[in-house]
Amino acid sequence: MDDHATARSGYHHGNLKEALLESARKILEESGHSALSLRQCAKAVGVSATAPQNHFGNKSGLLTALATQGYAELVARMRSSLPPDASRAERRSAALQGYVAFALENPALYELMFARDRVLADDPALLEQVGACFAVLADTSQELGLFPSGDPNLEAREQVFVWSLVHGYAQLATAGRFKKEAMKGMDILSIFPEGNQTG
Amino acid sequence: MDDHATARSGYHHGNLKEALLESARKILEESGHSALSLRQCAKAVGVSATAPQNHFGNKSGLLTALATQGYAELVARMRSSLPPDASRAERRSAALQGYVAFALENPALYELMFARDRVLADDPALLEQVGACFAVLADTSQELGLFPSGDPNLEAREQVFVWSLVHGYAQLATAGRFKKEAMKGMDILSIFPEGNQTG
């Protein structure tokens, strides 16, 4: 009958995989990662306790799918609302602000995206999105003017610098490690050192 | 009889708390956080399954104690082998290198130290060590020469910058996010922009 989305013929859900991801995401941000279980997701969707196994194999599979989704959204956030003729410095500012905004809006998911153990690190779909994410950062990391221009390893150095700075800021901010009174009017752009560009 | 350390009168262990911490640490680094359970720690020490409850209350208590221990070691690492008359730039280099070295040597513990959910964030002993850790970073963060010197918020800006850069680098490095071929001869100092100091 209805060939898309929330088909429900009683026995078959019709869109269970995405429904499970959605409820998993909700549980994760609302109740923290310790409350996220396959069985709770199943119950929230109204399906048997072991139904998620058919779609994700095991819990790592679900978490991997969540992380993959997270990276895709992060990339979209970094690219959002950018005029096509923006300068590299403008693209960098937009990407950095979008990156941090995503982390602050989805702290539990963001933590999962960088967790060492919970996710299948060599999942192809995940690797693809991770690559896309870091490609955006790499593109915007050039020509910082912070390192000696004769350096043969200049590009790599600039990339590592930008990734480290923005990830560290994002995670420390979401973890609440910075004192609030010192953070007034401070954001990722205000701690980004000016190179020798005009900006 | 023996009033210290590994006393063993059959029933009472004598040093169970530290023994549990030790085995927890071992399990964490050798088998990952998913393998770390109170029951496994108890079994490793040769004690009943619920004995850890007497010393840590619950699992969060054990993880909090682990994280506290981690921060203490991190501080020691940052301060290690520094001549008392070292300049601020020298202290900064030593602290940054010690910080990253600790993270690379204890990746699972380091992740736990910045986890959002697993640890009792307001534990006094933990807060004390966190404070000590950040005090070292704050001390070494001054006079970077990277931001306008007239800035009324200069100190806070410098601190946030240094914490973000070193934490981001440490976590991305432990997570293996940097491509290996680009990392040859690159470390935290080589991505630290030179200010206007002599260094």
Add this chain to the structure above:
DNA sequence: AGGCATATATTTACAGTGTAAACATAAGGT
């Protein structure tokens, strides 16, 4: 010394969880 409060460790019990295996039901292609 005896005696009692406390700390430390055990046993038992129970609800959640992940996961494997066998089974049931729907969907699709030949």
Add this chain to the structure above:
DNA sequence: ACCTTATGTTTACACTGTAAATATATGCCT
């Protein structure tokens, strides 16, 4: 129609955290 596959269910089991009751040692007080 029939078989194959995909999708859900049921059942079963081992492992985990945690509460509660119990047992054993330690320390202090008189």
